[in-house]
Amino acid sequence: MKIPCFRCSKKIDTPDSSNSNYIIAEDTRAMELAEDGTPAEIQKTGIICPDCYKPTDTIIWGIHKEK
16 A cells, blocks of 8 residues: 655555655644534644754654664
8 A cells, every 4th residue: 555655645555664655743733623512623644754853853653763
């Protein structure tokens, strides 16, 4: 299964910890409507290619995860 990189849209073939990163970052936040209809900031996650890694990313799993 090919998944697009969250940042550059490059197709990542079967993302795993050897060819991508699964992250939480500032640019994965989104504004969505809460159940009561008010806007709420939601922290989401994203799959990125190794080229799009930033030192400020929090890595859940992937190439740049510290062991």
